[in-house]
Amino acid sequence: MNNLATNIASPESALPQHESFIVGPDDRILITGAAGFIGSRVLQSLLDRGFRNLVCFVRPSSETAGIETMVERRPAGSEIEVRSGNLLSRADCEAAVKDVAVILHLAAGTGEKSFPDAFLNSVVATRNLLEATLRFRSLRRFVLVSSFAVYSNREKPNGRILDESCPVDEHPELRGEAYCFAKVRQEQLVGEYGKSAGIPYVLVRPGSVYGAKGDITGRVGIGAFGPFLHLGGSNTIPFTYVENCADAIVLAGLVKGVDGEVFNVVDDDLPSSRQFLRLYKKSAKNFKSIYVPHSVSYALCYLWEKYSKWSHGQLPPVFNRRRWHTDWKKTRYSNEKLKTKLGWKPRISTAQGLRRYMEACRRDGRHA
Amino acid sequence: MGDMLKVGIVGCGKIADFHALQIQRIAGCEIVGVCDREPLMAKQLYERFPVKQYFTDLAELLDTARPDVVHITTPAESHFDVARFCLEQGCGVYVEKPFTLYAEEAERLVNLAEAKRVKLTVGHNDQFSHVARRMRALVEGGYLGGAPVHIESYYTYDLGDPSYARALLGDKNHWVRRLPGKLLQNVISHGVARIAEFMTSDSPQVIAHGFVSSLLKQIDESEIVDELRVIIAEAGGTTAYFTFSSQMKPPMHQLRLYGPKNGLILDQDHEILIRLRGQKFKSYADMFIPPALFAKQHLGNLLTNFRLFLGRDFHMDSGMKYLIESFYRSIREGTPVPISYREILRTARIMDSIFEQLNPNRSQDHFAVQPQQVH
Numbered sequence: 001m002n003n004l005a006t007n008i009a010s011p012e013s014a015l016p017q018h019e020s021f022i023v024g025p026d027d028r029i030l031i032t033g034a035a036g037f038i039g040s041r042v043l044q045s046l047l048d049r050g051f052r053n054l055v056c057f058v059r060p061s062s063e064t065a066g067i068e069t070m071v072e073r074r075p076a077g078s079e080i081e082v083r084s085g086n087l088l089s090r091a092d093c094e095a096a097v098k099d100v101a102v103i104l105h106l107a108a109g110t111g112e113k114s115f116p117d118a119f120l121n122s123v124v125a126t127r128n129l130l131e132a133t134l135r136f137r138s139l140r141r142f143v144l145v146s147s148f149a150v151y152s153n154r155e156k157p158n159g160r161i162l163d164e165s166c167p168v169d170e171h172p173e174l175r176g177e178a179y180c181f182a183k184v185r186q187e188q189l190v191g192e193y194g195k196s197a198g199i200p201y202v203l204v205r206p207g208s209v210y211g212a213k214g215d216i217t218g219r220v221g222i223g224a225f226g227p228f229l230h231l232g233g234s235n236t237i238p239f240t241y242v243e244n245c246a247d248a249i250v251l252a253g254l255v256k257g258v259d260g261e262v263f264n265v266v267d268d269d270l271p272s273s274r275q276f277l278r279l280y281k282k283s284a285k286n287f288k289s290i291y292v293p294h295s296v297s298y299a300l301c302y303l304w305e306k307y308s309k310w311s312h313g314q315l316p317p318v319f320n321r322r323r324w325h326t327d328w329k330k331t332r333y334s335n336e337k338l339k340t341k342l343g344w345k346p347r348i349s350t351a352q353g354l355r356r357y358m359e360a361c362r363r364d365g366r367h368a
Numbered sequence: 369m370g371d372m373l374k375v376g377i378v379g380c381g382k383i384a385d386f387h388a389l390q391i392q393r394i395a396g397c398e399i400v401g402v403c404d405r406e407p408l409m410a411k412q413l414y415e416r417f418p419v420k421q422y423f424t425d426l427a428e429l430l431d432t433a434r435p436d437v438v439h440i441t442t443p444a445e446s447h448f449d450v451a452r453f454c455l456e457q458g459c460g461v462y463v464e465k466p467f468t469l470y471a472e473e474a475e476r477l478v479n480l481a482e483a484k485r486v487k488l489t490v491g492h493n494d495q496f497s498h499v500a501r502r503m504r505a506l507v508e509g510g511y512l513g514g515a516p517v518h519i520e521s522y523y524t525y526d527l528g529d530p531s532y533a534r535a536l537l538g539d540k541n542h543w544v545r546r547l548p549g550k551l552l553q554n555v556i557s558h559g560v561a562r563i564a565e566f567m568t569s570d571s572p573q574v575i576a577h578g579f580v581s582s583l584l585k586q587i588d589e590s591e592i593v594d595e596l597r598v599i600i601a602e603a604g605g606t607t608a609y610f611t612f613s614s615q616m617k618p619p620m621h622q623l624r625l626y627g628p629k630n631g632l633i634l635d636q637d638h639e640i641l642i643r644l645r646g647q648k649f650k651s652y653a654d655m656f657i658p659p660a661l662f663a664k665q666h667l668g669n670l671l672t673n674f675r676l677f678l679g680r681d682f683h684m685d686s687g688m689k690y691l692i693e694s695f696y697r698s699i700r701e702g703t704p705v706p707i708s709y710r711e712i713l714r715t716a717r718i719m720d721s722i723f724e725q726l727n728p729n730r731s732q733d734h735f736a737v738q739p740q741q742v743h
Binding site for chain 2: 059060061062086114115116117119120123124127173181185310311312313314
């Protein structure tokens with residue numbers, strides 16, 4: 001965190017200018033999940049763009065040392081309020097959104113296996129936030145940070161491009177992933193408030209966000225059964241470096257004329273799963289992996305799904321064909337819309353990003 | 369009561385999922401309605417399970433869906449009020465653990481159930497896992513050679529789980545902190561109930577010692593007692609030790625029963641039951657034959673677990689399914705409830721006594737205030 005400013009500092013001229021934004025530098029901007037992996041970079045990205053009136057909403061249990069450091073080192077004339085609270089409390093939400101012009105909503109229930117927990121911390125929390133904004137009517141845009149997990153990716157043939165026009169999973173409850181279910185319902189909720197209450201919103205769907213920390217994404221493979229099973233093969237991995245992703249989220253909240261739009265976030269020059277794994281073994285830590293061809297991984301997902309159903313859930317349906325289509329089907333990705341409509345450019349190239357990631361993995365002794 | 373037993377669930381959070389999963393595996397019943405004050409939570413449960421309707425008002429659930437039995441999966445603070453309301457309306461009630469906050473509340477619910485002639489149970493499902501049922505069968509068959517002389521129950525809880533520990537310890541308003549027994553109240557009832565099952569007196573003597581672990585002290589936690597040692601004794605002579613720990617490794621959920629003739633060890637985590645032979649072999653034979661017999665027993669446990677898995681009967685919550693099925697049978701057929709009311713009350717009194725000793729100044733004002741609004 002201490003090196004954040006130097007890591008991502010870039011010439012102000014390279015950043016989109018304020019005349020193309022819906023708010024000015026003194027308008028109040030709220031970041032939920034501000035203490036998180038992406039949230040702290042979002043805060044830095046806003047500071048880089050000269051925004052001076054920022055509210056960081058964090059959970060009482062969040063580690064806030066990183067944000068506190070940023071507050072201490074903030075540019076002269078800028079205000080950063082760190083507000084501790086719970087989005088499940090309507091009172092906390094109302095206090096947080098007062099006079100806010102833009103909300104960048106990153107807080108979510110992540111990593112939870114429980115559907116109700118993920119739903120509560122994503123959907124109910126979002127509803128509370130949206131309801132609170134209706135009281136003050138100062139909001140000019142609500143940005144929901146969603147995920148690639150919402151796409152079904154079932155209808156397209158192998159290797160086709162997944163872009164913003166692709167359908168969202170109609171039955172996320174069948175994916176066996178609490179996170180996916182919560183994210184789909186969260187997006188639907190925001191859309192409903194957009195229609196019924198006229199709240200201007202933008203949906204941002206990042207791919208696999210990585211940085212100088214983080215595990216190997218499940219799109220590459222899984223190590224849950226002992227040896228690392230390499231499932232990605234020649235698939236492109238939809239990486240986005242955390243600072244690049246943060247920039248996209250910030251621009252989605254600022255740029256004029258994009259209300260109601262959806263933006264996928266992936267970087268340029270994406271590696272294949274095989275390239276990534278090879279680099280990891282060479283640069284970070286060598287370990288044994290077993291390649292599982294796509295036809296075999298599909299068959300295994302099919303068998304797991306059938307067994308789960310036949311056994312009435314003796315094994316939970318965490319591997320199934322729906323998940324295979326989303327995570328392991330050969331797919332290409334586009335960031336064209338992000339570039340043309342938001343003027344986004346990745347600050348960190350994929351080569352740079354991967355180098356930083358590998359260095360951090362080597363330093364931490366992390367491996368799959 | 370028609371052909372299908374009509375089931376309602378109140379409280380649509382995490383634990384409600386476990387109930388819905390098991391209920392849908394049981395023949396002859398249907399979930400006619402789920403209820404949560406938060407409409408989004410009620411709706412999400414309704415969407416993911418075969419549920420007929422969802423409600424945000426308990427009275428409306430009971431009036432409209434007319435369940436024969438209601439599962440209460442709300443936070444512990446509301447168990448008493450919700451259960452009382454359902455019992456008053458003539459529904460059978462399954463209350464998640466902890467049954468109530470105070471033993472007096474437990475007594476009032478049991479009295480009400482008996483007065484209304486409806487059935488009541490508590491979610492001590494660990495006692496109905498395959499291995500626990502095998503142990504019970506041995507005890508009932510006289511394997512111990514009489515009433516237990518001594519019982520030991522170990523129940524550990526890994527606070528290292530980052531999501532729970534962070535939420536619990538970081539949030540000073542977490543609902544667990546509002547319970548009279550705080551964290552302990554939410555987690556120890558399974559381990560205490562295992563002891564209560566094999567005791568006979570209504571109010572055994574309890575000596576409790578609890579403290580905040582050094583790990584929690586390091587992070588400036590002073591309220592949450594996460595280490596507990598209890599001695600329980602009854603007039604008949606049976607004694608018990610109950611150990612709860614967040615720090616002990618390996619984590620374990622074990623029950624040890626020692627009778628006048630033989631003993632038994634139940635290892636819940638690995639679904640293992642070991643018989644401890646009271647008789648010794650002669651001389652060196654006692655060092656060679658018992659290890660072989662133990663190895664044979666472990667192999668037997670392995671084969672049993674494997675057979676259950678192949679037979680699609682080794683779910684993580686098999687105990688819950690068995691308990692629910694037994695409870696439903698008691699409602700339909702008038703058979704005894706799976707957990708006796710005396711055992712429910714004994715568990716509640718032991719827990720009450722523990723929390724009184726850990727916190728002598730705990731508020732009893734609960735009984736002086738108006739009941740919570742339940743709908």
